[in-house]
Amino acid sequence: MGFLVSLLVLSFLIFFHELGHFLAARWFGVKVEVFSIGFGHKIYKKVYGDTEYALSAIPLGGYVKMKGQDDANPSLLSHDQDSYNAKKPWQRLIILAAGPLANLFLAFLLYVAIALLGSQALAPIINEPDPSLSAAKAGMRSGDEIIRIDGQKVRTWGEMSELISKSQGEIEVEFLRGGQERSLMLLPTLRESKNIFGETILRPMIGVSALGEVRIVSYSLFESLPKALNETIRSSQMIVLGIQKLLSGVVPSSEVGGVISIVQITSKASESGIITLFALTALISVNLGILNLLPIPALDGGHILFNLYEMVTKKAPSLAVFTNLTIAGWVILAGLMGLGLYNDLSKIAQGVMP
Structure with a gap:
């Protein structure tokens, strides 16, 4: 299945x-002369208008064959008004x-x-903080749930971590303790970390780790649109970066x-x-x-x-x-x-x- x-x-x-x-x-x-899902032998085809729609035997690909464009034989050009080559x-x-x-x-x-x-996500609830960094020094303790960073609402550990990693100075951290909201000004410290490619990088940290609580997090339509756009952009950037790391040898072939x-x-x-x-x-x-x-x-x-x-x-x-x-x-x-x-x-x- x-x-x-x-x-x-x-x-x-x-x-x-x-x-x-x-x-x-x-x-x-x-x-468009042919619209095919798959390559190779056409196991099903039907002509509607000027286009032949086909389902081909090898399902790992597909193609649109436009008049005047043929990668298999680039010399087959057409300059008719309805051809690809006739367009600007x-x-x-x-x-x-x-x-x-x-x-x-x-x-x-x-x-x-x-x-x-x-979807399931790690909750922004902290475990015992690192005593050498700002969160512990300011009085944060295990069980505190971070709800906002510099006024921006956070609902998952990933959202919280991303905001801290982008910080360039002191940040306001708002959190819940015993059902009451509290607020602290914390100064992240640059510490060594590993990125997804295994490279050592410096990133701002306040010295907290996740308690490990997982919850289902959903968003309204109004919240979902910018979140989806950010996720699409982030995924695109990571793929481009991955290609760069592959070409530079950081990621092995x-x-x-x-x-x-x-x-x-x-x-x-x-x-x-x-x-x-x-x-x-x-x-x-x-x-x-x-x-x-x-x-x-x-x-x-x-x-x-x-x-x-x-x-x-x-x-x-x-x-x-x-x-x-x-x-x-x-x-x-x-x-x-x-x-x-x-x-x-x-x-x-x-x-x-x-």
Whole structure:
């Protein structure tokens, strides 16, 4: 059952991505010849209007084939009024960006749903504070529940921790003790910590740790919208940072996962409940959106780069340059997919696949 859910999630994410391209293309009057979920042999197809809608045998992908655009054969150009090539570079740029943006929008919607439905979160209730730092010195003690930092309401340990880590001086900490509200001015101290990439960093701390109480936290629609937007932005930033760390060697190439990893993790998430599945789906959707914006010729980002070049120079790249770079892009993608598959199979062989 989990495997089926994984395929449905991946197909849905791909559908949403391609739907973004499709709607933008149709908005600008570009004929969409094929809208396919999956690659390879078409096991089902139906023509509506000018478009053939298809479900193909390999469900790990999808594509929108626009008139005048063919990555498999870049020389097949068309300059008819309803073709992709006949549109202005800025219009093509919007069509290309619409797919990744659709994935980011989907992640935003999923984060809104998570906030509305409620999810488990660590409560901002402190354990015995570190006696050497400001919280203990000011008189805070185990069981105190932090409710506001500098006037900003906090409902989870993560929200509290983030506000403290962003502080640049003295902060006002409001907390509950015995049902009564109290307030203290605390000066965070820079201490060494580890980030998610295992790097040693300095971050402001007041010397508190979580008591460990977990509760269900939900938000109103008004609260959910900015929270979902912040979560989408934060996830996007973390993925971009992860790519930078991978390229710089901080994150080893052995951490690159492939389709098998995605299916396995999604399957596990589906067994943990709808909120966990929504959260993972949102993260994969952000990942799909950001990765497609990378300046690799075979991806949306590469085509966006070509159009930006045309907008600046007032001329399109030569067919030879376009073809060679597109082929190089496919080689890079094939290499990354091969690396991900190799890592997945290695983990399975070592018995460490999640």
